[in-house]
Amino acid sequence: MINENEYIDYFSIDELLTEEHKLIRNAIHDWVNRSVKPIIDKHCQEHSFPQHLISEMGELGAFGPFIPEKYGGSGLDHISYGLIMQELERGDSAIRSTASVQSSLVMYPIFEFGSEEQKNRFLPDLAKGKKTGAFGLTEPNHGSDPGGMETQIIDKKSHYLLNGSKMWITNSPIADVAVVWAKDENNKVRGVIVEKGMKGFSAPEIKNKWSLRASLTGELVFDNVVIPKENILPNISGLKGPLMCLNSARYGIAWGVIGAATDCFQTALQYSKERTQFNKPIASFQLTQKKLAEMLTEITKAQLLAYRLGELKNKNIATPAQISMAKRNNVKMAIDIARESRQILGAMGIVGDYPIMRHMMNLESVITYEGTHDIHLLISGFDITGENAFI
Ligand code: TGC
Numbered sequence: 001m002i003n004e005n006e007y008i009d010y011f012s013i014d015e016l017l018t019e020e021h022k023l024i025r026n027a028i029h030d031w032v033n034r035s036v037k038p039i040i041d042k043h044c045q046e047h048s049f050p051q052h053l054i055s056e057m058g059e060l061g062a063f064g065p066f067i068p069e070k071y072g073g074s075g076l077d078h079i080s081y082g083l084i085m086q087e088l089e090r091g092d093s094a095i096r097s098t099a100s101v102q103s104s105l106v107m108y109p110i111f112e113f114g115s116e117e118q119k120n121r122f123l124p125d126l127a128k129g130k131k132t133g134a135f136g137l138t139e140p141n142h143g144s145d146p147g148g149m150e151t152q153i154i155d156k157k158s159h160y161l162l163n164g165s166k167m168w169i170t171n172s173p174i175a176d177v178a179v180v181w182a183k184d185e186n187n188k189v190r191g192v193i194v195e196k197g198m199k200g201f202s203a204p205e206i207k208n209k210w211s212l213r214a215s216l217t218g219e220l221v222f223d224n225v226v227i228p229k230e231n232i233l234p235n236i237s238g239l240k241g242p243l244m245c246l247n248s249a250r251y252g253i254a255w256g257v258i259g260a261a262t263d264c265f266q267t268a269l270q271y272s273k274e275r276t277q278f279n280k281p282i283a284s285f286q287l288t289q290k291k292l293a294e295m296l297t298e299i300t301k302a303q304l305l306a307y308r309l310g311e312l313k314n315k316n317i318a319t320p321a322q323i324s325m326a327k328r329n330n331v332k333m334a335i336d337i338a339r340e341s342r343q344i345l346g347a348m349g350i351v352g353d354y355p356i357m358r359h360m361m362n363l364e365s366v367i368t369y370e371g372t373h374d375i376h377l378l379i380s381g382f383d384i385t386g387e388n389a390f391i
């Protein structure tokens, strides 16, 4: 019998993990139980972000775990990163989002494409959570097709001038640092580090979301922002720059959503044992068992996919198409499980006393950001057939 209070590991994947992996996972697991679970529903209901958790996550090593220690990271492997994302998203996708953006979309590009001076200046504070980062790729007119971006960075010899806007940007209203992608005068995509307080730079919040309500989302607006020459990322040009960052973040999501799914599954399993109808626990009905059995099967498949992808990533041979397949499969798995779990709870499934509806609403964003469900399908289709069906 599955004990809903124990870590869900039906195929003994723990045997494949090192002692270090398990220590890291358990540390984040305990922190989520202590610091996230008790407050997250209130934040979600009030549409507010628990900003005080950022420094705690920094202390825990949840930011840039794969970044070398010399720049403030922990020098861990990608399976450790995945396990951290999984445990954070068991708490809430908003918390995992903050860690994804900080680690994969801000620290990774500075580490991978930045100068030594940029790495020393920004990475240690981002790792510790003393600074918060944002990633600006999506624009009001360009979401799935970032290559069409209109934001411009023009070389003015003594400095650059940045004009344009970005939309749907996680943590933009509180970001100290934003890695922003813009086109130069040769139509080449360049990455630039924009800092809070730069004249002409603002980051208004997008309000009234029904999803990721415990996360801050906003715009990035650039009105003739003077960017010092030393803030351009020197070692990258072209759309592959932001897409390489997305590979890392999408990988983290493939793990993260397993946390949301297991939280829903465990809640539904416990409820089904306790709730009695027709004088029997609802867990005894075949239709409930079908739901639970299929959920556990899908969670197990997603865990195996994520683990194997982690091994490939550790060997630096995971392809973007493999990452797309895992992100797409695992997010759909999690959203389906949230929907089925909510049904097992009946009316109780819609209230904040249980985490299911919150996960379900969050996952509606997760299935859209970092490439929509259909965009990842097209990436797979291209990889299978060699035919580009985007255009
Ligand atoms: P395409 O012509 O296919 O590619 C342009 C160049 O990029 C290369 N490339 C990649 N490189 C590395 N990794 C990848 N995944 C890559 N995909 C493509 C490609 O080889 C080419 O290189 P080169 O040297 O020949 O120039 O590009 P396209 O314009 O046809 O567009 C296709 C694509 C892949 C961009 C599109 O399918 C796509 O992925 N759209 C989705 C956009 C997206 O995911 N946006 C996410 C925004 S960030 C976000 O959502 C954060 S949420 C954070 C949170 O809160 O957790």
Ligand code: FAD
Pocket: 101, 134, 135, 136, 137, 138, 142, 143, 144, 145, 167, 168, 169, 170, 171, 212, 217, 365, 368, 369, 370, 371, 372, 373, 374, 375, 378, 389, 390, 391
């Ligand atoms: P669109 O691109 O307009 O797509 C609309 C629909 O059309 C989708 O169903 C899509 O699949 C479909 N479609 C598009 N093109 C095709 C095609 N060729 N063939 C078939 N169907 C197609 N972005 C950032 O840069 N940084 C962030 O931090 C960030 N955080 C986010 C946080 C939240 C809460 C959300 C919701 C989004 C965030 N995003 C961020 C933006 C996110 O990446 C985009 O929303 C996503 O890439 C999709 O873009 P879009 O919303 O403009 O949809």
